[in-house]
Amino acid sequence: MSRAKRPQGRAADLNATVFAGSRRAALKSRRRVWKMATLAAAFSLFALYLAWLEANDEAAPHHTDESPLGQAVAQASGRASGAAGPGPDLVRRGEYLTRAGNCIACHTSDKRRPFAGGRAIGTPFGTIYTPNITPDPDTGIGRWTDGDFARAMHEGIGKEGERLYPAFPYASYTKVTDQDVRAIRAYLNTVVPVRYTPPSNSLGFPFNQRWLMVFWNLFNFDEGRFVPDPKQSAQWNRGAYLVEGLAHCGECHTPRNLTQGLKTTERFSGAIQAGWHAYNITPHKTSGIGGWSDQELVGYLATGVAPGRANAAGPMAEVVEDSTQYLSGEDLRSVATYLRSLKPVDRGETRSRGEWGSPASDALALRGTKIEGVNGAQLFLANCASCHQWTGEGVGASAPGAYPPLMHNSVAGASDANNLTMVILHGVRRTTQDVDVLMPAFDRELTDPQIAAVANYVTTRFGNPQSTVDAEQVGRLRATAQ
Structure with a gap:
């Protein structure tokens, strides 16, 4: 009897083992299915969230706050005098603000065609060519509405809904008030239209996929206009508006993180741009400009020279030539006041550069x-x-x-x-x-x-x-x- 029962017991054990193995395999399969379903659901929810953000961004009302070039390239007097066009005061203000933002520096590759774009901007991911921002209807922004222009400045989104690359400093320009953006647009409408199509960007995959800027923005971009600090003086607030926003000083003078966003913990502490060192402009005594007087700071921005300190060269010489020399003394003093208030960053220098x-x-x-x-x-x-x-x-x-x-x-x-x-x-x-x-x-x-x-x-x-x-x-x- 016992010998006859043993084979049957072994068969039963084998069947139980096979059943248990099949059950474990089925459980693993179901877990994989659940994991895939959960991942798909999470991705779908994230996609829906992004779509909701896009829809609400487009539907939300925009803020209505406020903030070379030269006569040879402007037609302000002729166009601004028309009854339907912007007034001459708005155009003149726009010209001043365009200088403060130094728009001509990046958007001009040939001085014979100001603002027509085509300047190559090198990045770790490839070369970006700046667009034509003259009012030419076919190759420039002549068909852009004021809303299109404001969205590009404030949100980094082009006329066709395309994401702009942060070589265009919309992360800083988002702070510029709506009134100032309208003034800049009014001025750009008066410059000579230039029919010119800049070269296409030279970016490898995946950096040529503009939609990926959604993720860059999540980590590096906070959309919103400048809000004055009621605890600070009007001069400080004006300086903050210029330095942090329109003049976008941090775009050159702040180190970059892995994604090429600005390192917020090292703001204005210096960075390398196209081989040039944009120096530390925090008020540290040895590493920065803590030993400079207000007069030296203002004089340097106005002329490019601070005797016994520095002489502007490279990109900074261009900034002085095209932008800061045209700023009012009041605005330059405001910039100096704000720079004085920054957190000093020590880069380890034992003596100041001068x-x-x-x-x-x-x-x-x-x-x-x-x-x-x-x-x-x-x-x-x-x-x-x-x-x-x-x-x-x-x-x-x-x-x-x-x-x-x-x-x-x-x-x-x-x-x-x-x-x-x-x-x-x-x-x-x-x-x-x-x-x-x-x-x-x-x-x-x-x-x-x-x-x-x-x-x-x-x-x-x-x-x-x-x-x-x-x-x-x-x-x-x-x-x-x-």
Whole structure:
């Protein structure tokens, strides 16, 4: 009996095992189905949420708050005089605000066609070309309504509903009041229409998918107009409006995070833009501008020069030339007041950029000396001393057209040699109402090792001796698109 029952018991055990295995497999299958269903439901809910946001953004009423160019490119007097068009006061205000926002800098690749776009803006994800914002109906914004223009400025959304890339600083422009946006639009309607289609953006997948900007905005963009702080003065509030909004200073002077949004914890503490160092403009005594007087700050923004401190070059020279030199003294003082109130950010410098250096006497030591190889002192004497003197003391003292001294100069005293190298490579061009400043470029005259030698000589003799550059770094800076 027992022998006859054992096979049946084994079969029963086997059947039970198979049943249990099948049950476990079925449970796993059902769990996978539930997981997939839950994931699909979550994605659907998120998509519905985004659609709801889009619908409500479009349906919601917009706020109605308030906040070169030049006569050669404007037709304000002719168009503004029409009964149906904007008044001349609005157009003049728009021209001033357009200068404050420095719109011409990014939207002009050829000075013969201002605001027609086409300027290449390099990003870690590829190259973006700025659009034509002249009133041409086919290639510009001539068919845009005022609402289309306001939505682009405030929300980063184009006429056809396309997401704009944050190379257009809508994350800052969102703070600009509706009245000021209307004034800017009124002015742009008066500039000469230019029929020109800029090149297409050169962005690889997936960065060429504009809809992905929805996710960028979730982490880096807060839509909304500037709200004055009642606890602060009118001057402080005006400065905050300009610095944080219309003038978008943080877009260059704030480091970027992994997604290329601004690092809010390091606001205005300095960043690298197209090879140039946009310096720390917080009121830290050594790392920033804490040692500058209000007069020096205002003078620098108005002329590009703060004697014994800095001389604007590169992108900052362009900002002075196209924008800040035209701002009123009241607005410049407001900017200075607001910058003073920022949280100081320490970047570890032991001395401020303008405190380094003393006159050199190397010319005497080089007399009769046989020079072999690449010698920074010899190259300096041959290429730089005619303007800056062999002592490095410059010519013309603090006169508007002076050749600046190299000691007590922020470019030579910086903690890196980026800007000094870029100045040697590309020179300086800065035109203000007082003077035309020109330093020749040496990118075609000197090799990478020679430029490195000159830069290292200048930082060692007149600036921060810890700031050095090698030929390889010069080569990378030379190759950086401007």
